[in-house]
Amino acid sequence: MAFTWKGIYVPQGAEQHVAADTPAAKDSIRKARLYGATSTKGRALVWLRRLSQAFFLFLFLYLLVNTEYIPSFGSGVETAAGAESVALDMPVNIFLSIDPLVGLSTAIAAHSLFKGLIWCLVLAIPTLLVGRFFCGWICPFGTLHHWTAALWPSIQGGKRIKRNRLQPFMRLKFYLLVGFLVASLFTTVQIGLLDPICLLTRSVGLAIIPGLNYVAAEALNLMALSNIGFLQSWADTGNTVRASTLSQDQAVYNGAFFLGASLIGLLLMNRYITRLWCRMLCPLGALLGIFSRFSIFGMRKDHEKCTGCNLCLLHCQGAAEPQGGVQWHAAECHLCFNCEGACPEDVIHFKFFPRRSDVEVGANMQRRSFMRAAAAGAVMLPLSRVSTGFWENSNPKLIRPPGSVPEKEFLERCIKCGECMKVCPTNFLHPAAFEAGLEGLWSPVAIARVGYCEHSCTLCGSVCPTGAIQPITEAQKVGKDGHQPIRLGTAFYNRGRCLPWAMDTPCIVCEEWCPTSPKAIWVEEVEVRKERKDGGEVIKLQRPHVDPERCIGCGACEYACPVKDDPAVYITNINESREPENRLLLKVIQQY
Amino acid sequence: MAKAGEIQSPYKGEDIDRRSVLKIAAGGVVGAAALGGGAAWLFDRENRPSEEQGRGMVRDYTVPDDPAYPQVVKIQGSDPSQTLSRAVELMGGIRRFIEPGDRVAIKPNIGWDRVPKHAANTNPLLVAAMVDMCLKAGASEVIVTDASCNDANRAYKNSGIGEAAYNAGARVLLPRKDRFHEMVLEGKLLKKWPVYTPLVYADKVINMAICKHHNLTNGLTACMKNWYGILGGQRNLLHQDIHTSIFDLANFMRPTLVVLDALRILVRNGPQGGSFSDTEVKNLLVVGTDQVAIDTIAADIMGRDPRTIGFLTLSDGVLGHMDLSRIRLKDLTA
Secondary structure, three states: OOOOOOOOOOOOOHHHHOOOOOHHHHHHHHHHHHHOOOOHHHHHHHHHHHHHHHHHHHHHHHHHHOOOOOOOOOOOOOOOOOOOOOOOOOOOOHHHHOOHHHHHHHHHHHOOOOHHHHHHHHHHHHHHHHOOHHHHHOOHHHHHHHHHHHHOOOOOHHHHHHHOOOOHHHHHHHHHHHHHHHHHHOOOOOHHHOOHHHHHHHHHHHHHHHHHHHHHHHHHHHHHOOOOHHHHHHHHHHHHHHHHHOOOOOOOOOOHHHHHHHHHHHHHHHHOOOOHHHHHHOHHHHHHHHHHHHOOEEEEEOHHHOOOOOHHHHHOOOOOOOOOOOOEEOOOOOOOOOOOOOOOOOOEEEEEOOOHHHEEOOOOOOHHHHHHHHHHHHHHHHHHHOOOOOOOOOOOOOOOOOOEOOHHHHHHHOOOOOHHHHHOOOOOEEEOOOOOOOOOOOOEEEOOOOOOOOOOOOHHHHHOOOOOEOOOOHHHHHOOOOOOOOOOOEEEEOOOOOHHHHOOOOOOHHHHHOOOOOOOEEEEEEEEEEEEOOEEEEEEEEEEEEOOOOOOOOOHHHHHOOOOOOOOEEEEOOOOOOOHHHOOOHHHHHHO | OOOHHHHHOOOOOOOOOHHHHHHHHHHHHHHHHHHHHHHHHHOOHHHOOOHHHHOOOOEEOOOOOOOOOOOEEEEEOOOHHHHHHHHHHHOOOHHHOOOOOOEEEEEEOOOOOOOHHHOOOOOHHHHHHHHHHHHHOOOOEEEEOOOOOOOHHHHHHHOOHHHHHHHHOOEEOOOOHHHEEEEEOOOOOOOEEEEEHHHOOOOEEEEEEEEEOOOOOOOOEOOOHHHHHHEOOOHHHHHHHHHHHHHHHHHHEEOOEEEEEEEEEEOOOOOOOOOHHHEEEEEEEEEEOOHHHHHHHHHHHHOOOHHHOHHHHHHEOOOEOOOHHHOOEEEOOO
């Protein structure tokens, strides 16, 4: 059969490997190969779904690469008299905002649904009515799994069909969901570790995009250094394209290797079992599966027509048991319509109000496993909080973004999605390793050796979907119009490494970079004898000091310090304004 | 063509034929030539100066001096555009400096994420006026760019310069790592350094600096220090000998025209300020061709003694004159 939109993929040797060993099943396979699927509606839905998947994957990536502020000049706004505020021109976090698991778990933990998360109803309500359409039609991570499984399978034919049956281990996702939600009840939000939107945003935004950018920039750099005229001019054009599509500056992130490698590893699982992530691990899929219990949409099977050719099973994405003779599992089905679109015998029909006898709903969790999962979720918080590092002996380098809520509330809200890190213009914010304990894995932590907090910038708060970083104004941040400035910490000098202090050499780059007015770093003019082995000389020198009452802990001094390895001026989180438990100066305490 | 089997067994003695022998020999020759040529090409490659580096040394964008016109004009005025065009008119008109078809690079100070009223960056209206003048003089392209200290996206936006220059018809380039190339500067201190090429590969270069406070240079940063913005790499090391590095840069870059923006100056907390109260309105503009003389005037505007400023004394008589009586100065404010 020539390739037509109604054609379905029927592998070579399907008669032997795919079909039940009956003449009728083999006949079905031949029919499928010759005429395609019987259901026109089924094939049309499959093509619509592919279109939808491509669109939403593109939209996701488009929003992610645009989670970066690049000014567009010539927008017609006159800024010469006074600048308009810097802001992103699109709602880059909508995928996170419509994620009901983000809404549910942060609402359980923080007892409040943060503003934009009300949009999760856009997804939650239709799922109640029709089932897990998000997984099959929208989820960008699901689409990547789907494509990997379809385009690069390692196991095919009969073996793949065996693996496409619903297996008991696939209930793991429900237990993970239970564990995460119980942890949320105990006020620690951990869904971000495995929530597909959080995971994909984090891994693609912080590892894959920077990685691609690195490869592109290096390749273009080779062209630019070639000393071949036309290659050099292509390199410049190529770099313009690279900067506008990937990222303008090369970003680096703490532990990006693991973020990228784990994503690739998860995708490679599809080579052995189709969409294993979605079937076994995805807590959002589990939540939507539970929501689908009340769905009025589902599968009707004409069991008597089924010949057992198993083409539906071969193409099944969710391990939802589409084949004749058994019940279809609503909680597992992604509504991809592959089965209806593959059936050569007109057995499978998706419709409203299907026969109840065809449908199995619910998660089928075992009571004991459910209790074990709940218990695991429950011990997470107390064990973390009775470890040192949270209340006592906390990490001085745990510097949170400007506008962050106090640490306890922060862990009730942060979903580790990495939006703040992706948008940070100076590469200041990074996914934490263990700076914030095991609980705070991949939550944002500032590394002032890599970047610094740009004085007027409030972008991280503007993209945070959960309010862990509050949306603040520039005036609130820098302390104008009656506000006290937001402090991330305090700068300290290591005079044993500082050029003017330790080596009697002029420097004060830190003072130049200190953005407050008056500056928190001030210089003392001294005349010192610069000793050398063969004599010495008297020189004038400026030695820097920190005024801790003025210091906002932005880290510009640490970033700019020329002592690159172990900086002579560095910030720690003491005196951060968000945390009443971490104050230092009496005078500053009075201000808040 | 010999069959594959024959090639696979060329050493079986009796069944080797001439064709196989020639093929093997040809392969050997090509392989040897490739290895030898490749090795010769790669041999000690890192120590061969690239064409680009050789194009360093002194970058002279000046036009011939004309005794009929002043070398420096100091002028008062509150309207940036009018004041600038009057000053340039007194200097002999923009056509004296820009020829039709020239590619012009304008180097304002876009170092900091500050708004115009903070006086940390060059006045955007002044930059726009200069772009406009150059285009009217027939310049084929006017590039406005700077290697900012703060995030360039924000600095270009909040300084207002990106927008103003773009609207005036300039090509506004955001600094990108790939546009920095290592060059030989042959200075006293700066021997080799990554240089921001769009500001160097041009027919004419115009330095448009703002008069600001800076603690390290006895309280002054103006035109000569503005050349820091053509450098990439670890420029924070240069503070250890800031005066020599400024001298080297001003020696390397000999601009067509120099404009000192002293309309609103930053008198405290330089070089980035951050409070409107750190600024003072002076309504002054200095335009000319002598960087040293103009920075001497800048020191005077800032209320500093130019003789205490190291980069000026180093440059006096070499790159220009601190003694204003030795240059043709037209001071309209006197």
